[in-house]
Amino acid sequence: MTYVRMPAREALPVRIRAKGLLAALLATVMLSGCGVVNKMIYKTTGDVMQGFSRNHTVPYLMANDDLAMGCAMSEATAPLLMSFGRVTSEPDQLAVMLYLSAGGCAEELAREHGLAALAAMHAMNGNAAEDAMIRQQRAYALAAERYFSAWKHHNAHYGEPGTGECPDFDDDMDEFIYFAGLLSGLQALNAEIQSTSAIGVPKNVGSVVARATSCLDNDKWWGAPMALRATVWAMIPGAQPQGEDAFERLDIADEQGEAAGVRLSHVFHAIAATNKGRSDLVRSVIREHAESLEQMPSNDQWQFVDAMATNMIVAISDRLWVEHTGHRTPMGQLGTFWDDQPENVETMSLDGLL
Missing domain, CATH: 1.25.40 (Serine Threonine Protein Phosphatase 5, Tetratricopeptide repeat)
Incomplete structure (x- = not known):
């Protein structure tokens, strides 16, 4: 009689269990893909976008004199770039430039409405003048909100200004963004006053900004x-x-x-x-x-x-x-x-x- 050696009874179930475990792991990864992507791909993309914008986009923009293009860029890209704060560190430094520029867009619109109001008054057209002034106030309110956002992001990145302590600047662009943040605070207060509405800008911003400018090299x-x-x-x-x-x-x-x-x-x-x-x-x-x-x-x-x-x-x-x-x-x-x-x-x- 010829005997045939059969595989161990346990061997086949082990291989099957291993395959089942692998399949389960793959399914888990696929089902939890959003979490993995958020932690890896989105975060990496966000870090790259922040670094690129700060080190290349902002300097490139500063070397260009097309204000309208800079305005359009800040309004269009601010939601995209700021949304990366959901998956990585908040882009506070970049936000200073984005919201300062976007605030400038709204303020430019407010000035246009102001000129329209003056022209209407010069033409003795009271209704048109009043309507233009209302539109001017609305635009200033939007400008104040954007400038104030820049100011808050500035403080989040550099710390509370005007306390007598100056931040350690990494490079010239770091120092320039600090100055831009100070300017945004002053602009926020001015725009709030022009809008005749309450945005919540602290009334001592002017004195705080004045003290904080001592951290900057005036000649430079x-x-x-x-x-x-x-x-x-x-x-x-x-x-x-x-x-x-x-x-x-x-x-x-x-x-x-x-x-x-x-x-x-x-x-x-x-x-x-x-x-x-x-x-x-x-x-x-x-x-x-x-x-x-x-x-x-x-x-x-x-x-x-x-x-x-x-x-x-x-x-x-x-x-x-x-x-x-x-x-x-x-x-x-x-x-x-x-x-x-x-x-x-x-x-x-x-x-x-x-």
Whole structure:
């Protein structure tokens, strides 16, 4: 009789159990795929997007003078980039730039409505003026919310400003974003006031920002930190330190900004002069800005900031022109005004030659 050796009874069930366990593991992975993707793929993508935007997109944008494109980019990409905060660390630093720029978009719209209101009043059209003013207030309310979001993200990343302690900056872009965050706080307060609504912006933001600008190198940043600080001194009663003169500081900052090709100080100077009711000084700053544009090109690295400054100076000029004439600053005539006297031209009588 021939005996045939049969496999052990336990061997076959073990292989079957192993396959069953593998299948169960695969099914578990597939069913829990969202969790795995969130932890791995989405997180990695979010980290890469944050790093790329901070190290490349923002510097690229700052070297470009197309404000409209920058505005469109910030409004379109902010929800996408900020949503990565659901799967990785909150992109607070990037949020400062996104919401500051998006706030600028809403403020630009508010200024347009303001000009429409002034033009309607000049034309004695009360209903159109009132409607434009309501639209202006709504746009300022949106701007205030966006600026305030930038301010809160700034504080989340850098810590509470104005406490006497300065953050350790990694590089120039880190320092610039810190300054941008300070600017967003001041803009949030201003936009809230213009909107006549309550957004919740702390009323001491101005003094906090003024103190925090001491963390920045004034010479390195085109005189803008000192200009911002001096503007707060000029606008808040009792804020100016003993022995200081806000407008002397602004004059010095203007010279630094003009030499650097980043004329942001002119905007602060014009705002401070407007707040003090010095229309003659406002005109002088506008003229100085226009002349500087002809003499010194924008800094290649910071064209966006210089273009933003020019845009705001044009807006201030437009407001003056519309108030007095019903129309904006004519093309190519920034730095001139409706009541400028024609230059004396020497004439010669031709009677004796005829």
